[in-house]
Amino acid sequence: MTALPTKRAASVAAAAVFLLCASAAAQQARPDALAEFRRGNYERAVEIGLGEIAANGRNMDAYVALCRALIRLGRHEEAMRFANTARGINRHDPRIIGILGEIYFFMGNNSEALRYFQHYVNIAPEGSNVHMAYFFIGEIFIRTGRFRRADIALTAAVHKMPGNAEWWARLAFARERAGDLAQAVAAYERALALNSRLADAQRGLDRVRVALAGR
Numbered sequence: 001m002t003a004l005p006t007k008r009a010a011s012v013a014a015a016a017v018f019l020l021c022a023s024a025a026a027q028q029a030r031p032d033a034l035a036e037f038r039r040g041n042y043e044r045a046v047e048i049g050l051g052e053i054a055a056n057g058r059n060m061d062a063y064v065a066l067c068r069a070l071i072r073l074g075r076h077e078e079a080m081r082f083a084n085t086a087r088g089i090n091r092h093d094p095r096i097i098g099i100l101g102e103i104y105f106f107m108g109n110n111s112e113a114l115r116y117f118q119h120y121v122n123i124a125p126e127g128s129n130v131h132m133a134y135f136f137i138g139e140i141f142i143r144t145g146r147f148r149r150a151d152i153a154l155t156a157a158v159h160k161m162p163g164n165a166e167w168w169a170r171l172a173f174a175r176e177r178a179g180d181l182a183q184a185v186a187a188y189e190r191a192l193a194l195n196s197r198l199a200d201a202q203r204g205l206d207r208v209r210v211a212l213a214g215r
Contacts, residue, residue, distance in 0.1 A: 033065035037072075045069035053082075058089050060096075067099045071106065079103050094124035098133060105136050114140045131160035135167060138174065147178035165195035169204065176208055184208045
């Protein structure tokens with residue numbers, strides 16, 4: 001095969017580079033609902049997500065970003081509607097299952113929230129949001145007075161996310177309410193080691209130490 005002349009080859013290469021750069025620039029310029037959500041621009045994420053779904057009604061990434069933004073905005077009924085639509089498209093997408101758990105949690109439906117979070121853990125035990133599922137499960141058990149179960153779930157949550165001081169404080173509270181005071185002290189101390197300004201943890205630690213001293 002005859003090689004292209006040097007000048008022509010250079011022109012072809014330059015054109016190819018230009019097209020690649022133009023394509024990359026277009027992709028960077030294209031609005032992205034998930035990117036806006038991660039920046040905390042929830043209203044913008046909703047706007048973009050709706051547009052993405054209008055262009056492609058089966059775009060699961062758009063549904064995920066849209067629903068998460070709606071949850072952050074407290075628009076739970078809307079989030080539920082879009083999450084159910086997304087589940088009709090792919091009922092096994094763990095992201096949507098986790099989102100439905102969050103929606104039911106914030107709407108106060110503990111039994112449905114627990115069902116969805118447990119389902120998430122079962123189908124995605126190494127999923128990117130499994131730590132959140134365990135945390136919400138723990139919170140549901142605290143809400144419903146099942147403190148030893150809350151301890152188990154929150155222990156799993158901090159195992160996955162050991163640097164979260166607030167979660168250690170919630171684990172400590174669950175242990176305190178379950179009567180496991182020595183372990184509650186350890187968890188409160190871990191929370192304060194991570195964030196010495198965490199007032200709930202300090203109050204809890206003081207409370208448990210008084211209780212231990214009175215035994």
